[in-house]
Amino acid sequence: MSKEKQFVKEITPQGEDFSRWYIDAISKAELMSYSPVRGCVVLRPDGYEIWENIQRELDRKFKETGHRNAYFPLFIPESFFQKEKEHVEGFNPELPWVTEAGGEKLEERLAIRPTSETMIGHMYSNWINSYRDLPVLINQWANVVRWEKRTLPFLRTTEFLWQEGHTAHEDEADARKETMQMLEVYRDFAENFLAIPVIMGQKTPSEKFAGAVDTYSIEAMMKDGKAVQAGTSHYLGTNFAQAFDIKYLDRDNTQQFVHTTSWGVSTRLIGALIMVHGDDRGLALPPKVAPTQAVVIPIGPSKTRDQVVPRAEEMFYELKRAGIRVKLDDSPDQSPGWKFNEYEMRGVPIRIEFGPRDMENGQAVLVSRVTGEKRPVKLDDIVQEVSKMLDEVHDAMYNNAKTFMESNFKAFDTLDEVKAFMGAQRGFVLAGWCGSDVCERQVKEEAGATSRNIPFEPAEHKTKCLVCGEKAKHTVVFGKSY
Amino acid sequence: MSKEKQFVKEITPQGEDFSRWYIDAISKAELMSYSPVRGCVVLRPDGYEIWENIQRELDRKFKETGHRNAYFPLFIPESFFQKEKEHVEGFNPELPWVTEAGGEKLEERLAIRPTSETMIGHMYSNWINSYRDLPVLINQWANVVRWEKRTLPFLRTTEFLWQEGHTAHEDEADARKETMQMLEVYRDFAENFLAIPVIMGQKTPSEKFAGAVDTYSIEAMMKDGKAVQAGTSHYLGTNFAQAFDIKYLDRDNTQQFVHTTSWGVSTRLIGALIMVHGDDRGLALPPKVAPTQAVVIPIGPSKTRDQVVPRAEEMFYELKRAGIRVKLDDSPDQSPGWKFNEYEMRGVPIRIEFGPRDMENGQAVLVSRVTGEKRPVKLDDIVQEVSKMLDEVHDAMYNNAKTFMESNFKAFDTLDEVKAFMGAQRGFVLAGWCGSDVCERQVKEEAGATSRNIPFEPAEHKTKCLVCGEKAKHTVVFGKSY
Numbered sequence: 035m036s037k038e039k040q041f042v043k044e045i046t047p048q049g050e051d052f053s054r055w056y057i058d059a060i061s062k063a064e065l066m067s068y069s070p071v072r073g074c075v076v077l078r079p080d081g082y083e084i085w086e087n088i089q090r091e092l093d094r095k096f097k098e099t100g101h102r103n104a105y106f107p108l109f110i111p112e113s114f115f116q117k118e119k120e121h122v123e124g125f126n127p128e129l130p131w132v133t134e135a136g137g138e139k140l141e142e143r144l145a146i147r148p149t150s151e152t153m154i155g156h157m158y159s160n161w162i163n164s165y166r167d168l169p170v171l172i173n174q175w176a177n178v179v180r181w182e183k184r185t186l187p188f189l190r191t192t193e194f195l196w197q198e199g200h201t202a203h204e205d206e207a208d209a210r211k212e213t214m215q216m217l218e219v220y221r222d223f224a225e226n227f228l229a230i231p232v233i234m235g236q237k238t239p240s241e242k243f244a245g246a247v248d249t250y251s252i253e254a255m256m257k258d259g260k261a262v263q264a265g266t267s268h269y270l271g272t273n274f275a276q277a278f279d280i281k282y283l284d285r286d287n288t289q290q291f292v293h294t295t296s297w298g299v300s301t302r303l304i305g306a307l308i309m310v311h312g313d314d315r316g317l318a319l320p321p322k323v324a325p326t327q328a329v330v331i332p333i334g335p336s337k338t339r340d341q342v343v344p345r346a347e348e349m350f351y352e353l354k355r356a357g358i359r360v361k362l363d364d365s366p367d368q369s370p371g372w373k374f375n376e377y378e379m380r381g382v383p384i385r386i387e388f389g390p391r392d393m394e395n396g397q398a399v400l401v402s403r404v405t406g407e408k409r410p411v412k413l414d415d416i417v418q419e420v421s422k423m424l425d426e427v428h429d430a431m432y433n434n435a436k437t438f439m440e441s442n443f444k445a446f447d448t449l450d451e452v453k454a455f456m457g458a459q460r461g462f463v464l465a466g467w468c469g470s471d472v473c474e475r476q477v478k479e480e481a482g483a484t485s486r487n488i489p490f491e492p493a494e495h496k497t498k499c500l501v502c503g504e505k506a507k508h509t510v511v512f513g514k515s516y
Numbered sequence: 517m518s519k520e521k522q523f524v525k526e527i528t529p530q531g532e533d534f535s536r537w538y539i540d541a542i543s544k545a546e547l548m549s550y551s552p553v554r555g556c557v558v559l560r561p562d563g564y565e566i567w568e569n570i571q572r573e574l575d576r577k578f579k580e581t582g583h584r585n586a587y588f589p590l591f592i593p594e595s596f597f598q599k600e601k602e603h604v605e606g607f608n609p610e611l612p613w614v615t616e617a618g619g620e621k622l623e624e625r626l627a628i629r630p631t632s633e634t635m636i637g638h639m640y641s642n643w644i645n646s647y648r649d650l651p652v653l654i655n656q657w658a659n660v661v662r663w664e665k666r667t668l669p670f671l672r673t674t675e676f677l678w679q680e681g682h683t684a685h686e687d688e689a690d691a692r693k694e695t696m697q698m699l700e701v702y703r704d705f706a707e708n709f710l711a712i713p714v715i716m717g718q719k720t721p722s723e724k725f726a727g728a729v730d731t732y733s734i735e736a737m738m739k740d741g742k743a744v745q746a747g748t749s750h751y752l753g754t755n756f757a758q759a760f761d762i763k764y765l766d767r768d769n770t771q772q773f774v775h776t777t778s779w780g781v782s783t784r785l786i787g788a789l790i791m792v793h794g795d796d797r798g799l800a801l802p803p804k805v806a807p808t809q810a811v812v813i814p815i816g817p818s819k820t821r822d823q824v825v826p827r828a829e830e831m832f833y834e835l836k837r838a839g840i841r842v843k844l845d846d847s848p849d850q851s852p853g854w855k856f857n858e859y860e861m862r863g864v865p866i867r868i869e870f871g872p873r874d875m876e877n878g879q880a881v882l883v884s885r886v887t888g889e890k891r892p893v894k895l896d897d898i899v900q901e902v903s904k905m906l907d908e909v910h911d912a913m914y915n916n917a918k919t920f921m922e923s924n925f926k927a928f929d930t931l932d933e934v935k936a937f938m939g940a941q942r943g944f945v946l947a948g949w950c951g952s953d954v955c956e957r958q959v960k961e962e963a964g965a966t967s968r969n970i971p972f973e974p975a976e977h978k979t980k981c982l983v984c985g986e987k988a989k990h991t992v993v994f995g996k997s998y
Contacts, residue, residue: 067639071591071626076639079584079654086585102561103568108590108628108659108675109553130617132628136663137609144553146590146614146628157549157558172561177590177659181618193590 045379047314052258057187059316060308063380066187073185073192077301080380081188083325084304085195089175091227091322092197092299095219101171101199106153108177109144114152117277121151124244128180146179151245151270151296154200155278162202162292164283169212170202188305189262189516196300202280202292206271209293213269216297217250220265223299228307229320229431230254231439232264233462233511235487240471243296247271253486253511255439256309259460261486261513264306267297305516310435317381318403320431321424327359327384328420329377330398333370334389346388349398349416356417358424378403383427384420404430445493449480449500452512456481462513464489466496466506473501483512527861529796534740539669541798542790545862548669555667555674559783562862563670565807566786567677571657573709573804574679574781577701583653583681588635590659591626596634599759603633606726610662628661633727633752633778636682637760644684644774646765651694652684670787671744671998678782684762684774688753691775695751698779699732702747705781710789711802711913712736713921714746715944715993717969722953725778729753735968735993737921738791741942743968743995746788749779787998792917793886799863800885802913803906809841809866810902811859812880815852816871828870831880831898838899840906860885865909866902886912927975931962931982934994938963944995946971948978948988955983965994 045062046054060066065081077085093103109132115122125148132144147153158170179193199216203209217234224230232252242249246268254264274280275291284290311318321327330353332339332346343364350362361382363373370387377385385401387408392398398416400409400423411419442461446452452463463483467473477500478484492509499506527544528536542548547563559567575585591614597604607630614626629635640652661675681698685691699716706712714734724731728750736746756762757773766772793800803809812835814821814828825846832844843864845855852869859867869881869890880898882891882905893901924943928934934945945965949955959982960966974991981988 067642069589069635070593070596070638071589074589074591076589077587079586082586083584085587102565104561104564105559105567105677107551107553107556107558108661109556111552114552127619130614130626132612133615134625135612136665143616144612153551156552160549179590183618195587 045314045316048257048312055312055314056309059312059379060187063317065304065308065317068187071192073182075187075191077195080325081304084307084319084323085301087323087325088227088303089197092219092223093175095223096173096197096199099215099219101173101201104172104174105176106150106157106174108147110147110150110153112143112145114156115145117152118245118274120273121245125149125180128182130179130181147176148178148180149296149298150174150176150198150200151274152278155274155280155294158200158202158292158294159278159280162280162282165204165285168202168204168282168292169208171212172201173197173199186305186516188308189302191301194301196298198296198298201295202275203294204282204284204290204292206293209295210269213248213250213267213295213297216295217252217265217267220252220267220297220299224252224254224264225432227320227322228303229428229435230264230307230310231432231436233487233489234491235489235511237266237487238467238474238485238508238510240474241485241487243268245270245273247273251487253513254306254310255435255442255462255513256306256516257312257438258309259442259462259514261462261515262302262306262309263486263515264303265297265299268295270294270296311431312381315375316379318431319381319383321383321428324381324383325359326361326377326380326382327424328353328361328386329373329382329384330360330362330386330388331370331373331377332364332389333387334391336366338390339366342388342390342393345393349386349388349413353417353420356421358417358420384423386420402427402430404434443493445496447496447498447500449477452477452483452500453481456483456514460514462486462511464492464494464496464509464511465500466498467508467510468499468502468504469507470502473499476501477512481512483514486511486513486515527796527798530739530794537794537796538791541794541861542669545799547786547790547799550669553674555664557669557673559677562807563786566789566801566805567783569805569807570709570785571679574701574705575657577705578655578679578681581697581701583655583683586654586656587658588632588639588656590629592629592632592635594625594627596638597627599634600727600756602755603727603759607631607662610664612661612663629658630660630662631778631780632656632658632680632682633756634760637756637762637776640682640684640774640776641760641762644762644764647686647767650684650686650764650774651690653694654683655679655681668787668998670790671784673783676783678780681777681779683777684757685776686764686766686772686774688775691777692751695730695732695749695777695779698777699734699747699749702749702779702781703734706734706736706746707914709802709804710785711910711917712746712789712792713914713918715969715971716973717971717993719748719969720949720956720967720990720992722956723967723969725750727752727755729755733969735995736788736792737924737944737995738788738998739794739920740791741924741944741996743944743997744784744788744791745968745997746785747779747781750777752776752778793913794863797857798861800913801863801865803865803910806863806865807841808843808859808862808864809906810835810843810868811855811864811866812842812844812868812870813852813855813859814846814871815869816873818848820872821848824870824872824875827875831868831870831895835899835902838903840899840902866905868902884909884912886916925975927978929978929980929982931959934959934965934982935963938965938996942996944968944993946974946976946978946991946993947982948980949990949992950981950984950986951989952984955981958983959994963994965996968993968995968997
């Protein structure tokens with residue numbers, strides 16, 4: 035047992051202090067450790083493996099939709115940031131600068147990339163010549179750095195891992211189609227892989243990406259009612275094409291600027307899935323992303339060990355061969371009860387109890403992490419039964435999260451109602467908005483809630499602005515955000 | 517066709533200028549582009565996909581041998597480099613420094629990692645408590661930066677991608693076993709996946725990793741006779757354990773330092789496989805790592821296109837379903853002859869020609885990139901025949917490279933002979949060495965060759981030092997290196 039883990043004696047209950055619960059849960063489960071560098075965490079093997087599972091599935095989806103991966107430099111020359119006005123304003127305050135290297139002061143400072151639109155824009159201007167070169171559909175898996183004032187493991191760290199898609203198209207229609215396609219890839223992934231229900235919509239101008247024409251997002255509700263932006267997709271118009279001179283000769287032999295998009299998700303998804311699914315016992319990991327999907331624990335008196343353990347091993351290998359990420363814990367040093375708690379705390383979706391009486395009856399007992407249901411199943415059907423319960427656990431997690439979100443999502447007409455709601459409990463609010471920055475800012479200042487997005491499918495349409503009472507231009511989701 | 521590619525009209529023959537050939541070949545095949553940042557290149561999709569194929573296979577091997585992945589910070593505090601004396605001397609000249617971030621000057625400069633022994637050592641000292649925590653078997657896939665004076669795409673770039681394994685063990689025997697195990701993983705991978713024969717051995721003290729007790733390497737011979745160090749594995753003893761206080765309570769309740777190892781390969785493997793296998797027509801990619809393993813090209817008069825193309829598509833899907841990385845080029849814009857050259861230049865292992873007469877005969881013609889053999893095969897057996905030829909191409913590439921290495925590998929007794937050899941042609945030299953730095957340096961100064969390694973299985977054992985004529989302590993491989 036590591037020093038860090040010993041240090042966390044108990045997990046603070048969520049109701050007592052949600053932030054404390056979160057740190058306790060991820061530390062005790064050894065997903066991460068704080069590093070000696072401000073705001074940077076170490077992704078320990080169980081944390082990193084969640085990311086690997088996320089990567090594998092998303093990468094498959096990106097390739098299915100025609101994208102290929104590439105790799106661009108970590109360093110971005112200072113002059114590049116000057117080329118797109120909004121972009122430099124958005125990112126300049128967060129940049130770390132390399133000023134010396136190889137024993138010498140650099141002539142031009144190099145930023146560590148916070149995102150790669152500028153570098154990739156520069157390269158695309160070299161690569162793209164003609165409409166025949168389009169579309170360019172590239173994704174990058176990389177580390178990026180943003181010097182954040184307040185950090186929180188996974189959700190907001192100085193360095194983080196992400197993917198950033200960057201595509202170039204002949205015209206607006208094609209680029210917008212791509213923007214929407216990738217947002218839908220993210221929604222599908224969040225709901226069907228991470229069991230996180232999300233709200234799809236468009237960001238208001240004040241919340242969009244620095245340099246984008248339009249930004250779209252999926253937003254998820256954590257168990258404390260706060261929002262996490264779980265993925266974004268941007269239509270960048272010709273902003274970066276003009277800044278980096280990305281032109282092509284069109285079918286009529288005329289020079290045109292390309293239309294570009296970018297889209298990304300990051301390791302913050304790990305934070306989101308923990309805050310959506312975890313409980314007072316610790317993590318609860320969605321089966322498709324869990325490093326360990328099922329753990330086999332032999333039980334019963336120690337004198338029966340010699341009979342039970344070999345049969346438990348057989349079961350373990352059978353499940354493993356079937357592609358289930360299974361673990362066998364037959365250590366004699368810890369009691370079954372200790373192990374039950376341990377793997378519940380680590381969020382393993384299914385526990386498989388197996389004792390001498392089960393062996394006699396040719397069965398094992400599956401226990402669901404989420405519902406607590408104990409289900410005796412025949413050993414002959416073990417693979418099928420475990421697979422079935424994994425699906426059920428996924429569905430239960432998704433439905434629980436969906437019910438939670440719906441029950442903490444209220445429609446209001448006035449800022450006073452929103453203030454009262456945000457003061458008493460947390461959650462999302464649906465309200466009309468006139469479209470002015472002033473009213474949007476007032477919601478933030480008085481209710482502490484920012485606009486999350488303008489949902490594509492609001493539960494109802496509001497006709498008046500919650501602040502000024504004028505005609506609503508949009509129905510907006512507001513919430514406190516991480 | 518991109519601007520960059522248009523720019524490279526012809527590939528310089530290897531015999532005329534090997535370095536020029538190399539740059540022409542990788543540029544024209546669009547594996548990489550130069551970036552605006554000094555010494556950094558962009559890995560374009562075909563280059564990056566080679567890396568993805570390398571990653572997938574190595575990652576599988578690492579996991580099979582019990583390792584798990586994790587992720588550690590990019591930034592390393594300056595004070596960390598002071599803790600291991602040899603390490604700081606080795607890496608300090610190559611470090612880039614972040615001195616400002618978030619609009620402020622940092623109190624302590626942060627280096628961009630050139631390798632992560634120090635950061636990981638610090639973390640291990642937090643994680644490791646008892647012999648029960650050992651061994652720790654972790655690998656990291658990451659970008660690292662070394663501010664090199666002379667750079668060459670893939671082989672030596674400022675930023676590069678690599679994996680670095682870092683393990684901690686109870687004692688020397690266990691750590692040395694790990695060091696050797698991973699060296700063997702690299703040898704097996706180089707030979708059986710990249711078709712690159714290598715020489716396994718131990719580095720001389722002057723060539724070992726900064727901070728290691730012993731460094732082992734696999735060395736490969738390029739077609740210009742120069743050497744590429746294709747992978748290294750280090751036994752670090754307790755050097756980093758002492759520097760970072762990584763202690764554990766052993767089975768007798770006594771505090772002990774752990775013994776650590778590290779081992780890595782990088783994107784320089786891409787450069788190596790190109791320089792080992794390429795020829796005057798361009799790339800020749802080993803089948804297991806090639807982004808496209810086979811390309812189907814419909815041929816024959818244009819009036820037969822409507823019959824031929826649909827059947828070629830069927831063949832394409834059949835091969836794809838069988839897991840072969842296949843491409844169909846049925847574009848009417850380019851002639852078959854142009855396509856033949858194009859895919860040879862790109863190094864695709866097998867071309868599949870398919871015309872109206874082939875269709876009549878129920879066959880297709882497979883053409884090997886390496887031997888040029890044209891083999892008519894039955895359409896009914898296409899998957900089996902392509903798989904078979906892919907294996908043959910791999911074997912032919914390995915055997916060619918092996919023959920080339922053996923015929924350019926000479927054993928000599930004196931420095932004069934070595935100087936003459938290195939002056940006239942390039943290749944590897946086997947010679948006796950007394951063990952003194954002075955003699956080793958003299959070989960470098962006079963013959964321009966450095967010690968590559970002390971091979972585990974030298975072709976013959978030399979008894980006298982090639983420089984001083986004293987009793988040889990080791991039989992060493994010398995060569996000019998990239």
